[in-house]
Amino acid sequence: MRLHRRLALALTTALVATAVAVVVPVTTAQAAAPTTGRYTPIDTTRVWSGGLTTTPKVVRIAGNAGVPANATAVVVNVEVAKPTVAGYVRVTPAGKDATVATQDFAAGQTIANLVTVRLVNGSIQAKLSAGTANGYFDVAGYYADGSGATYTPLDAARVFSGTVGTTPVPVPLAGLAGVPADATAVAVNVEVSGPTAAGYVRVTPAGQDPQVVTQLYSAGQSLSNLAIVKLVDGAAQVKLSKGTGTVYMDVAGYYSNASTGSVFVPIDTTRAFAGAVSTTAGTIRLSGTAGVPGTATAVVANAEVTKPTTDAYLRVTPAGQDPQVATQLFGAGSPVANLVMAKVTGSSTDRRVQAKVSRGSAQLHLDVAGYFLDGSSGTGFGADVSWPQGGSSSNYPVGQAFGIVGVNHGLANNTNDFLAQQLAWAGGSVGxxxxxxxxxxxxxxxxxxxxxxxxxxxxxxxxTNNVDPSGATARNPYGTCVPGDAALTSTQCSWMYGWNRAYDDAQSRGVASPGSYRWWLDAETDGSWQKTAALNRATLEGMTAYFVSIGATAGVYSSPSEWSTLFGTVPSSSTLYRLPSWIAVGADGVAAAQKACSAGGLTAGSQVRMAQYVVGNQDYDVSCV
Known part of the structure; x- marks a missing residue:
């Protein structure tokens, strides 16, 4: 297809060893999580303070507080102080200005919210919707490729409740609610209820008391904020700046150095839901609406409540679960937000959370900043190459989880001159x-x-007959192919043409053990095709039949529009009906590819296994399963 011919990913390039002319296929991947998207907690550190206005302020994070240059995302507590008018603060990747709100505030109100935000050139940006204010950024950790911890989402559970004053109270967390002894950090929602004085709550590693803020509140105001806190000897600590109050902590998940957890994929903040919520839990689909794939285990999302009809609280939990916890508390008519790291549940094509309020009704905006992938699915990203990338190893991506190699050079009856080198490249995929x-x-x-x-x-x-190049007679379900002009548009010969092309691909292109591979049938409108969809379907059916006859598996690749043009509606009687789909979305990006994972396949009976997108001059592929 055009995408295959003009290349297309965003992994780096490096030297890949070339190999001999025939390469033996490699087995499928190991189950350990990859080294991408791992978390390193740090001692909470203030990295920036200054004035905020309606003009985006770019703040460089990489290189400060131990955040390395290769960090892909950071966890930052964002505090807004002394805003001149009511409004909201928006924190996004540098250069991005998605129409989302990180935290709402009233004129003069000081408030905070935790954000996880993708880094662009090592930076993030912040702006206000109106007026001016002072801003403070406190970094709690970062995600990067390399060493670090994986994340395991948990069913939300209360791990601490008690009266807290200005003396730090130790909070043991290891061994509670599924948090193991080797956890390096936890994600906990921290609620302060009924404080006797205006002030702030501070949640830090046990034994440490940096001058940072988890959440600010007025006397008598109940308010929450998510905290990702590093554990020291399995514990954190909590204190208030003034007076006393009741503090509740609800764990959402933990980080550990285990290789079987989930890894983080940051995205540009995307609104996944905007609508009314009530006291009846409503599920919110995230796969297919915010770039969340079917292999996601949890999402990082900002939950903003606006126009609440009464004092109450919001609860965001895994779909089908209703633990007695509060995500955020609010007053009648007062907008407020809080970050959630909610576990998602459902099928591989329909991942959901649910939301409800304790009283009345409100409007909810849910903005996704990233997601965690099941460690057994790795990063979920692969790449595909073919003859346009040539034989130079410098043209091949590295670090891909899996690789797909084009066997042909342009026309279906030509061989990719660089097949051996590219098979060696794919064999080096990280799995x-x-x-x-x-x-x-x-x-x-x-x-x-x-x-x-x-x-x-x-x-x-x-x-001109049913005999293939090996001399064997194929069992053609449409009958016997015969010579003559009429046979050029016959179903019988169309099927046999497909069988012969697949035979040549498997036996004449230098592929060892062809029955060990999955073969994708690349169908694009820029090829030579019949005017009748049934004849085109017969060709792919013939190819499928040959690949199946040698023990291989087959799938179909195209864009939905090109597929429809060439093959129409594939009937359930066709052998193409249940073949897996590989969907091309072109230059629309990774979010569109992930959305395609949750859409229908190229036939009504097909499951989408992969989706391809283009970055620059390279094709990249998202694993949908």
């Missing part, structure tokens, strides 16, 4: 997904109509 580490794709066509329209051209590749 960590349910995808085979090495897969193949082949170009497809049905030139019968072309031959009919151009009678002087050679028809050597068009069959």
């Amino acid at each position: 960590g997904t349910s995808q085979p580490k090495t897969q193949l794709y082949v170009n497809t066509a049905n030139p019968g109509q072309y031959f009919k329209d151009h009678p002087s051209n050679s028809r050597a590749s068009w069959p």
Whole structure:
């Protein structure tokens, strides 16, 4: 297809060892989580303070407080103090200005909210919707490729409740609510209820008391904020700046150095839901609406409540679960937000959370900043290459979880001159997904109509019987292919053409053990095709039949529009009906590819296994399963 011919990912390039002319396929991946998207907690540190206005303020985080240059995202507590007018603060990746709100405030109100935000050139940005205010950024940790902890989401559970004053209170967390002894950090929602004086709550590692703030409140005001806190000897600590209050802590998940947890994928903040919530829990679909794939275990999202009809609280939990915890408390008519790291539940195509309020009704905006992927699915990202990338190893991506290699050079009856080198590249994929580490794709066509329209051209590749190049007679479900012009547009010969093309791909292109691979049938409108969809379907059915006959598996690749043009509606009687789909979304980006994972396949009976997107001059692929 055009995407395959003009290349297309965003992994780096490096040297890849070339190999001999025939390469043996590699087995599927290991189950350990990859080293991408791992978390390193740090001692909470203030990295910036200054004035905020309606003009975005870019703040460099990488290089400060131990955050390395290769960090992909940071966890920052954002405090707004002394705003001149009511409004909201918006914290996003540098250069991005999504229409989302990080935290709402009234004129003069000081308030905070935790954010996890993708870094662009090591930076984030912040702006206000109106007026001016003072801002403070306190970093609690970062995500990066390399060493670090994986995340395990938990069913929300209360791990602490008690009266807290200005003396730090130790909070043992290891061993409670599923938090193991080797946890390095926890995500906990911290609620302060009925404080006797205006002030702030501070949650820090046990034995440490940095001058930072978890959440601010007025006397008598109940308010929450999520905290990701580093554990020291399995514990954290909590204190208030003034007076006393009741503090509740509800754990959402933990980080550990285990290789079986989930890894984080930051995205540009995306609104996944905007609508009314009531006292009846409503589920919110996140897969397919905010770039959240079916392998996600949890999401990082900002939950903003606006226009509440009465004093109450919001509860955001995994779909189907209703633990007695509060995500955020609010007063009648007062907007407020809080970060959630909610576990998602459901099928691989429908991942959800649920939301409700304790009283009355309100409007909810849920903005996703990233998600955690099941460690067994790795990063979920692969790449595909073919003859346009050539034989130079510097043109090949590295670090891909899986690789797909094009067998042909342009036309379906030509060989990719660099197949051996590219198979070696794919064999070096890091694994960590349910995808085979090495897969193949082949170009497809049905030139019968072309031959009919151009009678002087050679028809050597068009069959005239049911005998394949090995001399064996194929069992053609449509009957016997025969010579003659009429056969150029026959179902029988269209099927046989597909069988022969698959035979050549498997036996004549230098692929060892062809039955060990998954073969994707690349169907694009820029090839030679019949005018009738049934004839085009017959060709792919013939190819599928041959690959199945040698023990291989097959799938279909196209964009939905091109597929519809070429093949129409595939009937359930067709052998194409249940083949897996690989969807092309072009230059629309990774979010569109992840959304395609949750949409329908190329046929009504197909499951989407992968989705391809383009970055620059390289094709990248999201694993959907």
